[in-house]
Amino acid sequence: MSKRPEHTKLVCQNRKARHDYHIDDRFEAGMVLTGTEVKSLREGRANLKDSYARVKNGELWLHQFHISEYPFAYYNNHEPLRIRKLLMHKQEIKRLTGKINERGFSLIPLEVYFSRGKAKVTLALARGKKAYDKRQDIKKRESKREMDRIKKDKGKGDY
Numbered sequence: 001m002s003k004r005p006e007h008t009k010l011v012c013q014n015r016k017a018r019h020d021y022h023i024d025d026r027f028e029a030g031m032v033l034t035g036t037e038v039k040s041l042r043e044g045r046a047n048l049k050d051s052y053a054r055v056k057n058g059e060l061w062l063h064q065f066h067i068s069e070y071p072f073a074y075y076n077n078h079e080p081l082r083i084r085k086l087l088m089h090k091q092e093i094k095r096l097t098g099k100i101n102e103r104g105f106s107l108i109p110l111e112v113y114f115s116r117g118k119a120k121v122t123l124a125l126a127r128g129k130k131a132y133d134k135r136q137d138i139k140k141r142e143s144k145r146e147m148d149r150i151k152k153d154k155g156k157g158d159y
Contacts, residue, residue: 008120011041011112014048019134021108021126027096029053029060030087031112031119036070036078041119046112053086053107053123055097060086062109062121086121099125 017023033041040046045068053062062084069077088096099105110122129137 007115009114011044011114011119012046012048013111014051014109016049017108017110017124017126019129019137021106021124021128023108023110023124023126024105025125026110027088027092027123027125029121029123031062031121032085032087033067033119034078036073036076037067037084038119039073040067040070040078041112042114048109048112051109053109055093055100055107058090058093060088060093060096060107062086065109065112086123096125103127 047066049066051062051065053060055061064081065084066080067078068080096107100107105125105127108124108126110124112119112121114120
């Protein structure tokens, strides 16, 4: 899946993922959550930094995804960093497992959003960047910005 559907509400993004990883493929997965976790997500109280997904016993699990405690739940609150189960078809999980094991990819969550009332996460099949890759990306971005600035200045010629 390349783009998030239009009728969604974005909760949080992992902006650092595009800086630290080469993203090859994207997948959408549902999340198994408790009631207080859903309420916190609807308020936007979540953080994807340093989170990752793993396949264990044929099931997909999301690790290190922080959802803050819901302030109005007294005794029945959730643990912020608990491991959460992700929902995908078995064939997709098997295909992901093969790619992760054979080619050295990682599963990184890119964004969490609500689609038709259900919490979804976009996972990326990604490979880590080296330091020189990051430097090359920064050089490309700066040169593109410089070219855009020059084009903009050229259009403002004297009349």
